[in-house]
Amino acid sequence: xxxxxxxxxxxxxxxxxxxxxxxxxxxxxxxxxxxxxxxxxxxxxxxxxxxxxxxxxxxxxxxxxxxxxxxxxxxxxxxxxxxxxxxxxxxxxxxxxxxxxxxxxxxxxxxxxxxxxxxxxxxxxxxxxxxxxxxxxxxxxxxxxxxxxxxxxxxxxxxxxxxxxxxxxxxxxxxxxxxxxxxxxxxxxxxxxxxxxxxxxxxxxxxxxxxxxxxxxxxxxxxxxxxxxxxxxxxxxxxxxxxxxxxxxxxxxxxxxxxxxxxxxxxxxxxxxxxxxxxxxxxxxxxxxxxxxxx
Amino acid sequence: xxxxxxxxxxxxxxxxxxxxxxxxxxxxxxxxxxxxxxxxxxxxxxxxxxxxxxxxxxxxxxxxxxxxxxxxxxxxxxxxxxxxxxxxxxxxxxxxxxxxxxxxxxxxxxxxxxxxxxxxxxxxxxxxxxxxxxxxxxxxxxxxxxxxxxxxxxxxxxxxxxxxxxxxxxxxxxxxxxxxxxxxxxxxxxxxxxxxxxxxxxxxxxxxxxxxxxxxxxxxxxxxxxxxxxxxxxxxxxxxxxxxxxxxxxxxxxxxxxxxxxxxxxxxxxxxxxxxxxxxxxxxxxxxxxxxxxx
Numbered sequence: 353x354x355x356x357x358x359x360x361x362x363x364x365x366x367x368x369x370x371x372x373x374x375x376x377x378x379x380x381x382x383x384x385x386x387x388x389x390x391x392x393x394x395x396x397x398x399x400x401x402x403x404x405x406x407x408x409x410x411x412x413x414x415x416x417x418x419x420x421x422x423x424x425x426x427x428x429x430x431x432x433x434x435x436x437x438x439x440x441x442x443x444x445x446x447x448x449x450x451x452x453x454x455x456x457x458x459x460x461x462x463x464x465x466x467x468x469x470x471x472x473x474x475x476x477x478x479x480x481x482x483x484x485x486x487x488x489x490x491x492x493x494x495x496x497x498x499x500x501x502x503x504x505x506x507x508x509x510x511x512x513x514x515x516x517x518x519x520x521x522x523x524x525x526x527x528x529x530x531x532x533x534x535x536x537x538x539x540x541x542x543x544x545x546x547x548x549x550x551x552x553x554x555x556x557x558x559x560x561x562x563x564x565x566x567x568x569x570x571x572x573x574x575x576x577x578x579x580x581x582x583x584x585x586x587x588x589x590x591x592x593x594x595x596x597x598x599x600x601x602x603x604x605x606x607x608x609x610x611x612x613x614x615x616x617x618x619x620x621x622x623x624x625x626x627x628x629x630x631x632x633x634x635x636x637x638x639x640x641x642x643x644x645x646x647x
Numbered sequence: 648x649x650x651x652x653x654x655x656x657x658x659x660x661x662x663x664x665x666x667x668x669x670x671x672x673x674x675x676x677x678x679x680x681x682x683x684x685x686x687x688x689x690x691x692x693x694x695x696x697x698x699x700x701x702x703x704x705x706x707x708x709x710x711x712x713x714x715x716x717x718x719x720x721x722x723x724x725x726x727x728x729x730x731x732x733x734x735x736x737x738x739x740x741x742x743x744x745x746x747x748x749x750x751x752x753x754x755x756x757x758x759x760x761x762x763x764x765x766x767x768x769x770x771x772x773x774x775x776x777x778x779x780x781x782x783x784x785x786x787x788x789x790x791x792x793x794x795x796x797x798x799x800x801x802x803x804x805x806x807x808x809x810x811x812x813x814x815x816x817x818x819x820x821x822x823x824x825x826x827x828x829x830x831x832x833x834x835x836x837x838x839x840x841x842x843x844x845x846x847x848x849x850x851x852x853x854x855x856x857x858x859x860x861x862x863x864x865x866x867x868x869x870x871x872x873x874x875x876x877x878x879x880x881x882x883x884x885x886x887x888x889x890x891x892x893x894x895x896x897x898x899x900x901x902x903x904x905x906x907x908x909x910x911x912x913x914x915x916x917x918x919x920x921x922x923x924x925x926x927x928x929x930x931x932x933x934x935x936x937x938x939x940x941x942x
Contacts, residue, residue, distance in 0.1 A: 479866050483933075499865065499866055501866070534862075537859065538859060538862045538863065538866055539866070541851065541852050541855065541859070541863055541871075542852075542862075542863050542866050542867055542870070542871045543870045543871060544870075545848065545851075546848060546870030546871050546873070546874050547870050548907075548910055548914075549844060549848065549907070550870070550929060551910070551925045551926050551928070551929045552903065552906045552907050552910050552925065553840065553841060553844065553903055553906075554928055554929035554932045554933075555906055555925050555928045555929070556836065556840075556899070556902050556903045556906045557836050557837075557932060558928045558931070558932055559902070559906075560836065564832065564833060564836070567829075567833045567837075568833065568836055568837050568932075569932070569935050569936055569939050570794065570939065571774050571794055571796070571833055571834070571837050572837055572936055575837070575838045575839075575841030575842050575845070575877055576836075576837045576838060576841050577936065578841070578873045578874075578876065578877055579841050579873075580929065580932050580933040580936055581873065581933070582870050582873055582929075583926070583929025583930065583932070583933060584929065584930050584933040584934075585926070585929075585930075586926075587923045587926035587927050587930065588923065590922075590926050591919055591922045591923045591926065594914050594922055595914065595917055595919060595922070598914055598915065598917075601914060602911060602914060602915060604851070605907070605910075605911050605914075606911075607851050607854070608847065608848055608851045609904065609907060609908070609911075611847045611848075611850055611851045611854075612843075612844065612847050612900070612904060612907075613904070615843055615846070615847050615900075616897060616900050616901075616904075619843075619889050619890065619893055619896060619897060619900075620893065620897060622890055622893075624886055624890060627885070627886045627889055627890070628882045628883070628886045630846045630847065630849075630850050631846050631878070631880070631881075631882035631885050631886065632882050633846075633849055633850045633853045634845065634846045634849035634850070634875065634877075634878025634879065634880075635878065635879050635880075635882065636853070637849045637852060637853055637863075637864070637875050637878070638778075638849075638875040638876070638878060638879040639879075640864050641864055641867055641872065641875055644864050644865065
């Protein structure tokens with residue numbers, strides 16, 4: 353077994369991502385010698401104890417990070433500012449502070465200024481997920497073949513970056529360094545906008561008169577079923593993502609709305625060529641995805 | 648084995664739905680004693696011959712329906728008017744003409760007036776599908792546990808309706824009789840709008856500058872992957888559905904656009920409560936779907 357990347361890994365928050373990392377650490381043994389877990393509620397802490405993937409459980413974030421050489425924020429991104437303030441005085445000199453948030457400019461804005469001198473800050477985003485949440489939902493193959501995007505601020509210690517990269521490689525991920533603003537734009541179209549749309553269409557269906565709503569549920573064809581799968585994701589996590597990637601999300605949503613209006617117009621005026629072209633583009637993107645083995 | 652529902656079943660068009668029906672007929676033996684298949688292109692006819700699920704193959708639709716006691720239109724709905732005109736003179740007295748189109752008012756508008764006296768017209772829609780198309784894509788379990796919606800015009804022979812219902816029950820479907828206009832509204836929100844949105848967002852992504860588009864493909868998280876799966880469906884079939892369910896689709900699209908604008912506003916102004924509420928509604932619909940065992 354190779355030397356563990358870290359001596360002590362502290363996970364702040366233990367949902368789908370955090371509990372998957374903990375399970376991988378337990379299974380492989382070479383992410384960290386010790387995994388410490390903290391969470392917001394006693395109920396979650398009790399469940400983590402039952403699940404048995406933590407070496408130590410701490411109710412207090414400050415105690416959880418004390419002596420850890422890697423601290424990973426795994427809570428919804430809206431909680432990062434308060435969490436960073438709570439743990440900052442307890443972070444060990446030379447330790448690496450990282451996160452798994454889906455928005456990166458907001459994390460750098462909220463956490464960056466609170467990182468003590470001598471602590472290395474390496475924001476990261478493992479692009480992986482399911483519609484499930486909580487400590488029961490994690491599994492050891494979640495990150496296999498998926499990208500982990502690292503957005504370290506200029507001047508970050510290369511060794512700290514490499515250790516976080518190595519941690520994600522050992523989780524099965526491919527690693528890429530990216531500009532935070534570019535990350536947020538790409539994720540807005542790839543993930544945040546699709547989720548916003550899925551939530552919205554479920555709301556649109558939910559607004560229909562009672563009789564129709566019952567039939568929506570009854571006759572949900574494959575199209576709608578896929579949307580509800582996406583829409584089953586965690587409300588607080590997604591609320592925080594939308595609010596913390598506001599500019600990029602609003603830009604992509606505006607583009608999408610223009611395109612949807614154009615489709616609406618094509619349907620109204622019977623522009624068959626336009627509609628066919630749009631459907632063909634969907635197929636083309638699908639084929640490219642399959643070629644890239646992401647589908 | 649129960650008596651077959653029909654003596655001779657003629658399938659006009661042999662894509663996902665038609666070739667699934669043919670495969671079920673071949674496997675069970677009690678849908679029809681004989682299955683005749685016709686299709687638009689020689690290439691498809693050749694492939695059907697290789698696949699071996701047809702008792703007889705006819706290039707000419709008129710010859711295909713001659714002597715059949717059930718004729719099922721399985722082509723894209725935009726082709727129905729021409730097909731109905733071509734086969735009408737050849738339909739056997741007392742036979743049942745049915746279809747599998749996803750829009751029902753348009754089928755009644757296009758086909759209804761061409762049905763000869765003495766032929767029973769029972770429009771139907773099996774609510775089942777995948778993103779694949781063509782005679783290779785069919786399979787015998789496609790309709791299991793799915794709904795088949797029948798929209799017979801007032802005064803249709805009850806025995807003809809019952810025989811089409813029985814055919815779909817033997818395919819594994821649950822059957823419901825429905826008003827054509829109500830069908831089109833429910834399907835607009837359940838299936839047609841989700842597909843239009845999926846096609847549109849793939850186009851929105853495809854329009855991004857080259858560098859971002861490459862990264863869209865590379866980092867496609869689960870949200871976007873599900874959209875591309877939906878968007879991989881057949882362009883001609885979907886073009887025809889959109890154009891033939893215009894009014895209901897435009898109404899549902901307008902409702903969705905209002906809701907998306909409201910979400911956009913909530914993101915812009917940081918209305919966390921509104922966003923959380925919308926995500927919760929998605930979860931609620933998902934839970935209802937799971938309870939109804941459709942997910």
